Amino acid sequence: MNQRQLVAGGKSSDGGGRPGKNGDGAERHETIYQSISDAIIEHRLKPGARLREDALAEVFGISRTGIRKILQRLAMEQLVTLTPRRGASVTRPTADEAKDVFDARQMVECGLMPEVARRITAEDAQSLRELAVREREALRAGEQSVAIKLSAAFHGRLARISGNATLAAFVERLCSRSSLILAVYGNAGHLGCESHDHDDLVGYLVSGNGERAQAFMSRHLKAIEASLSIHVEEDEAPDLFEIFSG
Amino acid sequence: MNQRQLVAGGKSSDGGGRPGKNGDGAERHETIYQSISDAIIEHRLKPGARLREDALAEVFGISRTGIRKILQRLAMEQLVTLTPRRGASVTRPTADEAKDVFDARQMVECGLMPEVARRITAEDAQSLRELAVREREALRAGEQSVAIKLSAAFHGRLARISGNATLAAFVERLCSRSSLILAVYGNAGHLGCESHDHDDLVGYLVSGNGERAQAFMSRHLKAIEASLSIHVEEDEAPDLFEIFSG
DNA sequence: ATGCCGCTCATTGTATACGCTTTCCGCTGC
DNA sequence: GCAGCGGAAAGCGTATACAATGAGCGGCAT
Incomplete structure (x- = not known):
């Protein structure tokens, strides 16, 4: 006992x-x-x-x-x-998996934005802004762990607003995996630091501008992906022929 | 024993x-x-x-x-x-779930078409055509069970060609669920009967016409969804107030 | 001295046993 | 005659015991 x-x-x-x-x-x-x-x-x-x-x-x-x-x-x-x-x-995501995950997020999250812009309510927006605020606070307090989780929660809840539970669940899983990808390929102290992206996004959505929100989400995700340092570390199954024949 | x-x-x-x-x-x-x-x-x-x-x-x-x-x-x-x-x-899919699944397929499968058109090889096309042929044969032989599985396999393999394993796995799961949806809401003897949609689609893809393939896929999925008879059967938790107050 | 073989330990894979919840059926009382 | 209740059975949830396998290590032979 x-x-x-x-x-x-x-x-x-x-x-x-x-x-x-x-x-x-x-x-x-x-x-x-x-x-x-x-x-x-x-x-x-x-x-x-x-x-x-x-x-x-x-x-x-x-x-x-x-x-x-x-x-x-x-x-x-x-x-x-x-x-x-x-x-x-x-799981230690490979570089290929990382690319797949972010490509998938591009397609699904961006594709969801118009519908989200159509359906978002005042309470939704409030709840999202709150998440964004807490994320920035966590970041400022140096609690990167919390910030990462809040960022994933933000994207997940955003997807939920679309009303499509299947796609929302998929997005949530992609966000979880993204956290793992950040752990392996992320540059410390560089992830979304202090950016107001999430707040801006909510702004576009409440104004009903789905197109603009979509474009903004696309840039947002591209920015995150670009901030990764994808060093293709082939630990498992190194090609010995390649190495010793050269 | x-x-x-x-x-x-x-x-x-x-x-x-x-x-x-x-x-x-x-x-x-x-x-x-x-x-x-x-x-x-x-x-x-x-x-x-x-x-x-x-x-x-x-x-x-x-x-x-x-x-x-x-x-x-x-x-x-x-x-x-x-x-x-x-x-x-x-699982007995609800009408809402059915809608979600087909909306998701619209977004993902259509979104994948341009990339698939870019990457498809001769062997891929051959393999897809073979699946399409077998599907039509099964349909003609009255083996709807086999045809349904082959149709799901076709869409799944198509998605695999895109190279994105994550999205392909997602599509495969959506196709499995679609089979279930057909079981509940499908009109017998009406599903894709004899249509050459899959063959035509492969044709557009091998010619590298991603845009056209995308539009065609969209119509294809809409056709399937439209063929469903979504009778909203609320078996569980019937709203007694609704029933007896009216 | 070194390399190989076999042993032991650590850890997972599988089955089985037991307990709890639910459901169904029969009984009894009204 | 019917409704409500109690018991028995069926089936799921959990734990534990056992088997199998792979890894690490030490001894033995060369």
Whole structure:
């Protein structure tokens, strides 16, 4: 019983502290999923970090069964990589994947802007501006982790406004992966620093100017992508012939 | 030992027929996943059909653990729905979901056409035409199940040519869901009957006319969507106030 | 001394056992 | 006769135990 536990450790409101019978099991899983997901997106778990099932099971106070379920979900979202007999590790995106993700964001997020401009309400705009403010505050406070997560949340919520749940979920996953890409290829202290892009974007949207918002989003994403330093590091499977025959 | 088994039941080449020790476990899982996925896409398992873990475990000769893993994967692709204490069933898409899926296909598949036109090779075209031919043959032979799967495969492979693995995977999932939507809202004997759309599309692509291919794809998808009979059946949670106050 | 082989440990993959929730059916009371 | 309640069964959720595999390491032979 002296094991360190998280998630339900703060509340511990399940009567007598019996660890096995906590209220709703599904919510528990969801919370743990969020914890791990956030840790990855906020770069507290860096790409390549191994995620051993035993360790996670002990930390969160559930059995490996539940952990495996969560890891598989994270794997489907490509936040972690499952190597057959080696277990799970935080995904290290390749340069190709990075390009694919940003191309996809260009297509989908830009394509969504007209519809978003048509549907956005005052509350939506307010909520978005709030996210943008908090993002800038976090950035100013030096909390890059929080800023990254807030930026992803901004883009995700934006997509939700379109009303298309399928595309919104896709965008959210692309944003999560983008966070990983930033962790590998991003230049520290250079990501969207202090830029008012998000505020400006909301401005164009509330004024109903979908075309302009679309163009602006395109430039915004291009700027982020351009700020990456894509050094094609071919760690795995280096071409030995190429290397030693030259 | 007298239980019916599938997948590996045909080969039974693992020495003496011991069911537990088949070659590679991962491949086995993949095969079972494909079996269930195909059955859903081909409408041999209809929307709403329950998928009991015990039954599937017995049929495929593995334990419930493996089945659960597969069901969760299918759930993430929204081919099956996992109801908390009720188990899995084939997803019955709502009208809203159907609209979202086709809107998403409009955006992504059409957006991909220019790049596909730029990259398509002779072998690609050949392979696509072959799929189109087989689809028409299946349709003529009355095997709608096969035709539906081939149509999804056509669109999926088309997307792959773009080179963007992320978007291609997304399109493939959208196509799988489209098969489900056809199962619920499609008019029998009316889906793409004998149309040469796919062949024509390949023609535009090999001639490098991305714009035209894009417009054609748009019309193609609109035609499919228009052929649906979206009867908004609100089975679950009927609004009693609405019904009895009117 | 060095290289190869085999051993042991660490870690994942799979199955099974148990508990809990839900549902269905039969019983009893009104 | 019908409605409500209780028990039994079926099926899912979770944990744990066991098996298999790969990696790291030390000993032995050359």
